[in-house]
Amino acid sequence: MADSNILEIIDLRTHFFTDEGVVKAVDGVNLTVPEGESVGLVGESGSGKSMTAFSILRLIPDPPGKIVSGQILLRGQDLLKLPERQMRSIRGKKISMIFQEPSTSMNPSFTIGSQIEEAIRFHQEGRASDVREKALAVLRSVKIPDPRRILSQYPHELSGGMLQRVMIAIAISCEPDLLICDEPTTALDVSTQAQIITLLNELRSQRKTSFLFITHDLGVLSWICTYAAVMYAGKIVEYADIRSLIRTPRHPYTRALIGASPRLDCDRDALSSIPGTVPNLIEPPAGCRFHPRCGRAETICSSQTPSLKEEERGHWVACFTERNGDGAENA
Amino acid sequence: MELYRRFKKHSMAMVGVIVLAVLVFVGIFAPFLAPKDPYQMEFGSTLSAPSLAHPMGTDHLGRDLLSRVIYGTRVSLLVGLGSVIVAAFVGGLAGLFAGYFGRFVDIIIMRILDVVWAFPPALLALALVAVWGPSLTTVIFSIGVVSVPQYARIVRASVLSVKEKDYILAARASGISRSSIMFTHVLPNILAPLIVVATLGIATSIMIEAILSFLGLGMQPPASSWGLMISEGQKYLRTFPYYSLFPGLMIMITVFAFNAFGDGLRDAWDPKLKTQ
Known part of the structure; x- marks a missing residue:
């Protein structure tokens, strides 16, 4: 992805051990935040965005949550191996977080x-x-x-x-070197949203702080982020720079997500919606987790799990149909 | 200020505060207010009815009942406040640790307190005083000990709800340690219910002290305690009811005042009533 990364998440798995079973909230997430850049993390509610963020700060409520495996490298230093004492000096000092509800x-x-x-x-x-x-x-x-x-x-x-x-x-x-924003504008009205986003953008350019920006609002995403990762059911399904993600989304889920958001520049009568609901994360569907809701699912989708592959330069997608359709098998 | 404004609307609570202020005043300045020495016996006038010389009459040893009731205020207030401070401090800490750290800390602390909780408070206090020997200090501590579980339960419940609040997570995210969050962020937000229960608890403590003294395991003669006076007056109840009547009235008034005060505090602090 980029040459120098401030944050690198490798195969992170955060599971919640409940009476009903193990909820795999974050299941093999790979994500990098390049130095000084702003990476967006989008997805529906319950896709594991916030839990990824809390895993970075090691603030998963334990019990029932637990980071099962993976690495979280902050400038090469694995945060998951640090003793709690040292972790405290990272929180707030190296990595800060902004929350959704300012009033609470x-x-x-x-x-x-x-x-x-x-x-x-x-x-x-x-x-x-x-x-x-x-x-x-x-x-x-x-x-x-x-x-x-x-x-x-x-x-x-x-x-x-x-x-x-x-x-x-x-x-x-x-x-801090890295600022994690967990839907910082969701609870605000639109004009205030704009002010906060502008403020964050200014801070980023002035202070060279890197951002991990969690949102479900694609508009906000395209306004502040340079890269974006799309998360679905605990996995990253697509990662690219923001332009190509919005203009040429490759993963069917990303396409559906973009199709479901209102736009000013094209005339549409009705917004499309994605059929079905977010899968149960205790027993997620086998293979690609999106396949039960995917219009292009093939037989391979229900048996094998696609991994994140670089389909084009800097554009990573986890989808079989995309690979076959575009003949990009070499990636 | 806001709190005071809402408290003021509660007229019963204001009555309670005024009565308490008078009681505290009487307790502190007892030596100046008491018309006679409470231990001075006058064998010429035992069990005399209220008169100008003795507004509440005299007891079986000819001691001035008014002076003894005034001195008794000290005992009741000391025991009430003292035992509640002991209980709220120990119970508050126990509840804070149990609620905040949860898991086995919670299980151990709460099960121990459940054992204490299982006994009727007055009975357990009685047993403790019997073991430690009756004196003002042991009465305070034994009443304090039996009240601990009540405070621990209330604090624990409040901590459980406060610790899930976003601002606790936000504090953790800014690198503040768990123990310092417990004292600087959780504790201030659970003080309101604790203070309300403590105020109401003073009334209960005063009652238990009266029970202990009545049963002979509280304050010892010749000290003047309301419970002890009721007990001593019991023998003369048919012929000379004033002996038990006045200390009984004082207990009633004091307990009422603390309850009204506590109720007022609770209502003033209750956010659900804020809109009124």
Whole structure:
């Protein structure tokens, strides 16, 4: 994929051991985030996007969840082998995360200031006045008006958009190398969404932070990401740069996903939908997990699992029909 | 401020607070307020009916009942507060650890507390005092010990719901350690129910102290405790009811005041009532 990768996930498997059986939420995910780039991770609810993100930070609720196997390399260092103590110095310092619901992601009992300062103090030495200055500086960098007043306010006094800015401020307060955004705009209204995305884009270009951006919104995805991976039922089915993914999707699932999103530039009366539902991850369908819902499924699809192959330069697809249809067997 | 505004609307609770303020005042300034020495015996006027000289009458040893009731306030408040502090501290920590760490920590702590929980509180407190020997300290601790499971259960339940909140995950994602999350993020968010239960618990503790003293295993004569006074007055109930009546009334008023105060706090803190 790219020459220098900040994050490389190799064959990650995160399973949940429940009374009903083993839920294979993440099942053999391979994903790379090139240095300074923004990689999107798209998929339906329950496809394992968020669990991939939590696996990176090793925040899977255990029990019942467990990272069964795989490697997560942050600049070549395997995070899954680190002791918890060292992992704590990675969280927030090297890798930060922004969550979906800004209003529930802040502790209601403390002021905004004390929560920003807590994050800063945990990773950096410094006097109280320095820490406060730093908190003010990060609030300014996320373009919050009147940051000095905000510092002494409580989360319930701020709007969702403002809180998401504060969350971003906390996330970037220790200048992380990688920022994981777990649907950061889903809970916001559209105009606020646009502001947050613009802000994130600016931060990325200014600070050279790499992004792993989880979303189910293809519009948001194309706006902020340079690469994108499509996830279905715990597996990555397609990975490419954002242009070719949107323009020439190769995997039937990606095509269906794009077909299901509204577009301004072409005239369609009805949006298509994907028949069926996301498979049960305790007993996923054999072979390709999408085959029961796939219009192009062949016999091989129900018996063998396609692996991710580079069909074109930089365009990876896990699909048999695509390979046969385009005669790209050599990849 | 918000809390105070909502609390103020609760008129019963305000009555409770005022009564409690008076009781605390009486307890602290007992030596100045008591008209007589509570241990001073006057054998010339035993079991005398309320009069100007003795507003509540005198007991079987001629001691001034009003002064003894005033001094008894100290015992009740001390035992009530002391035992609740012991119970809320121990039970709070136990519940916090059990709820936050879960699994075997939870099982071990909660099963031990279930054993304590299995005994009727007054009976267990009675047994503990019998073992440790009756004194103010042992009464406080034994009542505290029997109340621990109640606090542990409530704190554990609150912790279980708080620890699944997004902001706990967010704190973990910013690299804060589990133990520091437990004290700095979980604890402040479970204090409200703990304080409410503690306030209501004071009333129960005062009742248990009265029971222990009544049964002779609480405060020992010549100390003046309301429960002890009811017990001593029992013998004269037919001929001289004032002896038991006044301390009984005091227990009733105090317990009512703490309950009203606790109810008011609970309602003021309950987010579901916020819209009213």
